Amino acid sequence: MKLLTLLGxxxxxxxxxxxxxPLDIIHGELxxxxxxxENLRPLGKQAKAxxxxxxxxxxxxxxxxxxxxxxxxxxxxxxxENGRSL
Numbered sequence: 001m002k003l004l005t006l007l008g009x010x011x012x013x014x015x016x017x018x019x020x021x022p023l024d025i026i027h028g029e030l031x032x033x034x035x036x037x038e039n040l041r042p043l044g045k046q047a048k049a050x051x052x053x054x055x056x057x058x059x060x061x062x063x064x065x066x067x068x069x070x071x072x073x074x075x076x077x078x079x080x081e082n083g084r085s086l
Contacts, residue, residue, distance in 0.1 A: 007032075023072070027065040034058045 007029050015025050037055045042048035 023065055023068055027062065027069075030058055030062040030065065034062060 012025065012029075016022075034055060037051060037058060040051050042051050
């Protein structure tokens with residue numbers, strides 16, 4: 001299944017049409033996926049290990065969205081300081 005289908009393609013299209021930054025959309029969707037995964041009730045040790053690994057991977061990517069956001073803002077500020085826009 002495509003991730004876009006899982007997240008709700010129409011809702012994502014609506015967010016894009018509202019001109020919400022793609023990185024902000026990704027950040028929000030990751031948080032939703034993390035919360036859903038944390039609330040899964042694993043059946044057995046393997047399922048629990050899978051869920052924990054899945055949540056950890058989502059959290060790593062979620063953290064990356066923060067890092068990217070700060071880098072973008074920093075680059076924009078540097079561009080403004082140097083009299084140019086990015």
